[in-house]
Amino acid sequence: MAKYRKILVAYDGSPSARNALSLASQFAREDKSWIKVLAVVPPYQGDLELIGVSDIKEAIAGPGQEMLAEARNLADREGISILTNLEQGEPYEQIVQVAEEENCDLIIMGRRGKNKMERELMGSVTARVIGHTSKDVLVTPEAGKLSWENILLATDGSTCCDNALARALEIAQERKVKLNAVSVVYTNDEFYALGQEVVKELYQEADKVLDKVRKWGGDLGVQTELFVRDGEPHQAINAMAAEISATLIIMGSHGRKGLTRFLMGSVTERVIGYADCPVLICHL
CATH class of the missing domain: 3.40.50.620 (HUPs)
Incomplete structure (x- = not known):
């Protein structure tokens, strides 16, 4: 539930x-x-x-x-x-x-x-x-x-993000809403200097991450809309949220050992810090 x-x-x-x-x-x-x-x-x-x-x-x-x-x-x-x-x-x-x-x-x-x-x-x-x-x-x-109208899931395909995906699909299914999902390709000038092939591979990996969202959503009868963005992850996620007027951002929590308990994950922390809407962090 x-x-x-x-x-x-x-x-x-x-x-x-x-x-x-x-x-x-x-x-x-x-x-x-x-x-x-x-x-x-x-x-x-x-x-x-x-x-x-x-x-x-x-x-x-x-x-x-x-x-x-x-x-x-x-x-x-x-x-x-x-x-x-x-x-x-x-x-x-x-x-x-x-x-x-x-x-x-x-x-x-x-x-x-x-x-x-x-x-x-x-x-x-x-x-x-x-x-x-x-x-x-x-x-x-x-x-x-808090509104369920425009949910945005941010995922990188990791295990903790799979937990967030499962929770986001549960919410979308129960509230009868569409699920938006974004996967961010981290890029900067150095990445582009490595060549277009490297950047292309990164985009392909992001597409694979979103394929899982599409498949899991299809199995549950949840409509999904998928986006790939590039740049600094927290900036790209919050920009995506603003673009679609997201009412809730859903993310996974990275790491529960040692120092990661305190740092929590700079992307997650910065998304929360700059988001204009509530952010739901899902755990295992």
């Missing part, structure tokens, strides 16, 4: 987090999804002997309780019921842990930052959640709206 039944919203009170809760509310109304909102407060770093335990708890938990109260008010305005949870510790660890313990199948997070550096880095908490969780993660910009 493509529909997400149990959703965890990571909430920090920012405009993008409020939008994340709004998107979760849409899932709740459309699919009768179960929503839990999680706020994470930092651990106490001071000397426990210098202050009363109750004062410490109140000082640390206070801002988190205020965020959850705000989330409950927003949910009331959206006309949905939510459960709330306040945890203390490293934010990405708590988000991953709660999603696992609650058996959630989707984490929704807001994307913070508008300047170039923030877009490039996307946000360490979001990147680390994606790098460590086994759940699908939906990342939305502050003004992003």
Whole structure:
């Protein structure tokens, strides 16, 4: 089933987090999804002997309780019921842990930052959640709206992209929409200097990747429209999304070992950082 039944919203009170809760509310109304909102407060770093335990708890938990109260008010305005949870510790660890313990199948997070550096880095908490969780993660910009009308899958034919392809086809089949798919040939001046034959082979490989999309889509009765683009992958993917007015980008998550958990994949991270629409990252 493509529909997400149990959703965890990571909430920090920012405009993008409020939008994340709004998107979760849409899932709740459309699919009768179960929503839990999680706020994470930092651990106490001071000397426990210098202050009363109750004062410490109140000082640390206070801002988190205020965020959850705000989330409950927003949910009331959206006309949905939510459960709330306040945890203390490293934010990405708590988000991953709660999603696992609650058996959630989707984490929704807001994307913070508008300047170039923030877009490039996307946000360490979001990147680390994606790098460590086994759940699908939906990342939305502050003004992003969720619609199923124009889905764009970005694929390079790798195993993780096959997972994203399977999820994208599930969504397209269940929502009765067409699936657009793009495969990007990474090119620059050096590539063209190697000769047209090399570039031609790269395009042929991209066509093979999209042939799989066509075949899998045909087996499920899903209409597909396929595109090959060249250039810097994240730029080409976001340009493709703008060209077709994509309402959702779907990608796979590259790597879950060692450093790749933190870097997550520069293409994925930069697509999320610059996308104007929500981005769904699918895991194994």
